[in-house]
Amino acid sequence: MKDVLNYCAAHQDEYLEQLKDFLRIPSISTSEEAKADIAKAASFVAAQLKGAGMNSVAIHPTKGHPVVYGEWLGAKGAPTVLIYGHYDVQPPDPLDLWKTPPFEPTIRDGKIFARGSADDKGQAFIHMKVVEAFMKTRGALPVNVKFIVEGEEEIGSTNLADFVKKNKKMLACDVILISDTHMMGVKQPSITYGLRGLTYLEMTVTAAKGDMHSGTFGGGVANPIQVLAEILTACKDPKTGKIKIPGFYDDVVVMTKKERAELAKLPHSDAKWAKDIGATKVHGEKGFTTVERTGTRPTFEINGIWGGHTGAGVKTVLPAKASAKVSMRLVANQNPMKIAKLFMDYVKKVTPDTVKCEVKLYDNNGHPALTPIDSAGMRAAAAAIKAVYKKDPFFTREGGSIPVVADFQQLLGSEAVLLGFGLPDDNLHAPNEKFDIIQFSNGMKTAACFLDEFAKIKA
Amino acid sequence: MKDVLNYCAAHQDEYLEQLKDFLRIPSISTSEEAKADIAKAASFVAAQLKGAGMNSVAIHPTKGHPVVYGEWLGAKGAPTVLIYGHYDVQPPDPLDLWKTPPFEPTIRDGKIFARGSADDKGQAFIHMKVVEAFMKTRGALPVNVKFIVEGEEEIGSTNLADFVKKNKKMLACDVILISDTHMMGVKQPSITYGLRGLTYLEMTVTAAKGDMHSGTFGGGVANPIQVLAEILTACKDPKTGKIKIPGFYDDVVVMTKKERAELAKLPHSDAKWAKDIGATKVHGEKGFTTVERTGTRPTFEINGIWGGHTGAGVKTVLPAKASAKVSMRLVANQNPMKIAKLFMDYVKKVTPDTVKCEVKLYDNNGHPALTPIDSAGMRAAAAAIKAVYKKDPFFTREGGSIPVVADFQQLLGSEAVLLGFGLPDDNLHAPNEKFDIIQFSNGMKTAACFLDEFAKIKA
Numbered sequence: 001m002k003d004v005l006n007y008c009a010a011h012q013d014e015y016l017e018q019l020k021d022f023l024r025i026p027s028i029s030t031s032e033e034a035k036a037d038i039a040k041a042a043s044f045v046a047a048q049l050k051g052a053g054m055n056s057v058a059i060h061p062t063k064g065h066p067v068v069y070g071e072w073l074g075a076k077g078a079p080t081v082l083i084y085g086h087y088d089v090q091p092p093d094p095l096d097l098w099k100t101p102p103f104e105p106t107i108r109d110g111k112i113f114a115r116g117s118a119d120d121k122g123q124a125f126i127h128m129k130v131v132e133a134f135m136k137t138r139g140a141l142p143v144n145v146k147f148i149v150e151g152e153e154e155i156g157s158t159n160l161a162d163f164v165k166k167n168k169k170m171l172a173c174d175v176i177l178i179s180d181t182h183m184m185g186v187k188q189p190s191i192t193y194g195l196r197g198l199t200y201l202e203m204t205v206t207a208a209k210g211d212m213h214s215g216t217f218g219g220g221v222a223n224p225i226q227v228l229a230e231i232l233t234a235c236k237d238p239k240t241g242k243i244k245i246p247g248f249y250d251d252v253v254v255m256t257k258k259e260r261a262e263l264a265k266l267p268h269s270d271a272k273w274a275k276d277i278g279a280t281k282v283h284g285e286k287g288f289t290t291v292e293r294t295g296t297r298p299t300f301e302i303n304g305i306w307g308g309h310t311g312a313g314v315k316t317v318l319p320a321k322a323s324a325k326v327s328m329r330l331v332a333n334q335n336p337m338k339i340a341k342l343f344m345d346y347v348k349k350v351t352p353d354t355v356k357c358e359v360k361l362y363d364n365n366g367h368p369a370l371t372p373i374d375s376a377g378m379r380a381a382a383a384a385i386k387a388v389y390k391k392d393p394f395f396t397r398e399g400g401s402i403p404v405v406a407d408f409q410q411l412l413g414s415e416a417v418l419l420g421f422g423l424p425d426d427n428l429h430a431p432n433e434k435f436d437i438i439q440f441s442n443g444m445k446t447a448a449c450f451l452d453e454f455a456k457i458k459a
Numbered sequence: 460m461k462d463v464l465n466y467c468a469a470h471q472d473e474y475l476e477q478l479k480d481f482l483r484i485p486s487i488s489t490s491e492e493a494k495a496d497i498a499k500a501a502s503f504v505a506a507q508l509k510g511a512g513m514n515s516v517a518i519h520p521t522k523g524h525p526v527v528y529g530e531w532l533g534a535k536g537a538p539t540v541l542i543y544g545h546y547d548v549q550p551p552d553p554l555d556l557w558k559t560p561p562f563e564p565t566i567r568d569g570k571i572f573a574r575g576s577a578d579d580k581g582q583a584f585i586h587m588k589v590v591e592a593f594m595k596t597r598g599a600l601p602v603n604v605k606f607i608v609e610g611e612e613e614i615g616s617t618n619l620a621d622f623v624k625k626n627k628k629m630l631a632c633d634v635i636l637i638s639d640t641h642m643m644g645v646k647q648p649s650i651t652y653g654l655r656g657l658t659y660l661e662m663t664v665t666a667a668k669g670d671m672h673s674g675t676f677g678g679g680v681a682n683p684i685q686v687l688a689e690i691l692t693a694c695k696d697p698k699t700g701k702i703k704i705p706g707f708y709d710d711v712v713v714m715t716k717k718e719r720a721e722l723a724k725l726p727h728s729d730a731k732w733a734k735d736i737g738a739t740k741v742h743g744e745k746g747f748t749t750v751e752r753t754g755t756r757p758t759f760e761i762n763g764i765w766g767g768h769t770g771a772g773v774k775t776v777l778p779a780k781a782s783a784k785v786s787m788r789l790v791a792n793q794n795p796m797k798i799a800k801l802f803m804d805y806v807k808k809v810t811p812d813t814v815k816c817e818v819k820l821y822d823n824n825g826h827p828a829l830t831p832i833d834s835a836g837m838r839a840a841a842a843a844i845k846a847v848y849k850k851d852p853f854f855t856r857e858g859g860s861i862p863v864v865a866d867f868q869q870l871l872g873s874e875a876v877l878l879g880f881g882l883p884d885d886n887l888h889a890p891n892e893k894f895d896i897i898q899f900s901n902g903m904k905t906a907a908c909f910l911d912e913f914a915k916i917k918a
Contacts, residue, residue, distance in 0.1 A: 220732070226761055232685060303776050304769045310765040315784075398674070
């Protein structure tokens with residue numbers, strides 16, 4: 001592997017400059033105004049795949065943002081690896097908290113700061129360069145490779161399942177390789193074997209037809225913010241942290257004693273974890289550790305709330321309505337549509353007759369996923385990690401959601417390997433997102449070794 | 460009185476055009492950007508007072524927005540009426556709900572639509588024109604008159620008490636006449652004998668140092684919006700509508716049976732009241748009627764809330780913090796500073812140790828006020844109403860706050876008469892604020908008669 005690894009190392013600075021070009025494109029999938037940038041990012045990916053020696057490179061339109069595909073099928077008799085990534089990014093707000101602008105990639109302290117640096121442009125880019133390095137040095141890859149890079153991951157991969165369904169043959173593979181997660185530390189390599197699912201809703205409580213004077217009407221009619229607060233409070237027990245939506249936990253696969261024991265081995269300190277995020281202390285569901293709460297247990301989180309006067313100064317208004325965005329992270333075998341329904345039913349039940357409460361379900365639903373640790377792909381990933389990091393990886397469950405993982409597994413019948421090179425402090429979805437250059441460098445090595453190892457295991 | 464009343468009627472159209480000029484000035488006291496408009500509105504008032512024949516007209520600077528003063532003291536031996544009004548207005552947001560722009564006054568269906576039309580430019584303007592009419596027709600007023608028109612009413616009259624303290628002699632009077640309230644209906648004239656006080660606070664719950672990914676961290680740390688909702692829920696019992704802040708009701712003057720019986724006589728229909736504001740039904744403190752709830756009982760209202768992602772689409776963020784603006788309307792003898800302290804102490808008590816909650820008290824505090832119905836000013840007001848509306852007024856307590864009323868009463872030792880010409884559906888502090896032209900017209904007549912009646916009563 002020295003030829004490929006040396007090639008990667010020799011070209012790293014050049015690759016980083018190319019990655020910066022990628023990161024300069026504000027391809028925010030949630031923004032209506034970003035369509036041109038989405039197209040620009042898709043073209044960038046297509047050009048990279050062509051430059052890496054991929055064939056059949058094409059930008060496939062969907063009802064939403066396009067999917068970029070490319071393949072190299074010259075490894076006769078060898079297995080096929082489908083590499084997934086996404087070129088879209090989260091919105092960068094609040095902008096004023098970024099030390100350097102989100103779309104002006106800046107290297108500081110060995111880290112590249114930019115929206116999308118870790119999630120997922122930087123990680124997806126690793127695979128494009130690894131494949132390029134193989135092709136430039138050997139003119140061939142140890143396995144057949146297919147790339148699928150989408151532009152709707154941050155809005156729930158709305159159209160990807162449909163695309164996969166329609167292109168099952170084109171996407172047929174032996175393993176799906178995804179680098180869109182993080183490992184525990186630069187010296188604590190880990191592989192993710194579970195992901196949480198997601199259901200995302202928005203609710204609006206309306207108490208009157210228009211805003212009112214809080215003096216004239218205050219005390220005589222329901223305050224919609226007060227009622228919204230009551231409904232949200234009714235969703236979670238403040239003391240036990242248990243979600244109070246009836247039936248919410250019914251389908252959760254109970255962790256085995258063995259799994260809990262394995263998770264307990266993971267190096268983790270509640271005090272350090274809380275300190276790192278600036279919390280006074282950890283908080284969550286009673287009876288579970290922080291590792292379990294964030295990886296193996298479902299959640300109910302309020303992602304946003306607004307109503308009434310939110311500007312500077314005072315306004316003695318009694319608002320007509322108030323809204324909140326809420327999402328629930330789900331674990332195997334919870335079904336996002338079923339959970340959304342349970343939530344809606346519960347809200348209906350706890351909403352008083354003094355107001356109206358409308359609940360809207362977003363398209364951003366994703367099934368949770370679990371991959372067996374002893375599968376071929378996981379073993380290849382573990383061997384690659386060992387080769388590069390000189391130690392065995394930990395196996396973890398990650399709290400985030402990549403809805404397509406469950407879809408891929410179900411539709412293509414292949415296992416998914418989540419070989420992530422991010423780190424826990426990457427500030428995903430937050431200001432000052434970054435990607436460590438050492439992880440970019442080790443990531444290229446590991447990704448290269450994975451292709452090699454997978455070819456061997458499957459041989 | 461025919462000479463004066465006829466003069467007012469003959470010049471009404473001209474006065475309305477002048478009022479429109481006044482309403483075109485966006486003198487929003489809460490806005491940092493509106494200083495020039497505040498100055499413009501103060502100049503407008505000063506010019507009106509000069510035009511009406513007032514002497515010693517001056518724009519007095521304060522630490523905040525200026526106070527406009529003018530006087531006519533030519534009625535030797537007659538009593539002195541201090542007329543108070545304010546030239547500042549509430550912010551107009553949400554702008555998209557206005558049928559015509561807030562600062563482009565538009566007459567529709569016998570109503571003038573504009574921010575400040577009823578609160579309080581239109582009402583304050585009535586007195587300027589009445590005084591002008593007396594001077595133009597008679598060259599004299601039946602009483603001595605002093606005008607004080609401020610620019611900080613909507614932000615709690617922050618600097619007015621100080622101004623009054625420093626100018627007690629200049630402002631000395633027998634009665635304070637204020638038109639900044641409403642009556643029950645065009646054919647149901649009423650006079651306000653009580654006002655609620657106010658204390659206004661803002662609270663921010665912080666759970667972490669920055670926004671987090673709801674997948675990676677969700678379930679392991681407190682959600683600040685959830686905690687804020689819990690704290691707000693803890694402030695008011697959803698079932699009884701009772702405010703749960705310990706000691707909150709301690710100083711409330713208990714209504715007498717007689718007062719409750721008088722209030723029960725007021726024409727009021729819960730069904731109609733709810734329908735008018737577009738509520739499904741009334742809601743408030745158990746054991747009290749809607750008239751009592753909105754006029755005689757203290758309230759706890761959330762005026763605004765915000766946190767996390769409040770824009771379009773989804774963002775799977777676990778926010779670092781969330782905020783709310785809350786205010787409490789107070790009744791005699793509650794003290795706004797004491798109540799603010801009780802609230803702060805209670806918030807401290809109910810805030811869990813997983814977050815920090817900071818509470819900030821705004822300057823907008825006001826004492827509640829009550830004026831005896833049988834005082835000279837009230838009798839003059841009732842007689843003026845009877846002369847114009849041909850029926851006796853109802854006596855009501857209004858839920859809104861004019862903090863200066865209690866200050867005036869205390870500092871100047873004079874009674875205050877709240878002779879308001881607004882109507883309940885004026886949309887104060889809300890989109891599509893309006894002032895009925897019939898009320899402008901009847902208001903001029905009533906204000907003119909008041910000066911006449913007060914001179915007679917005090918003779």
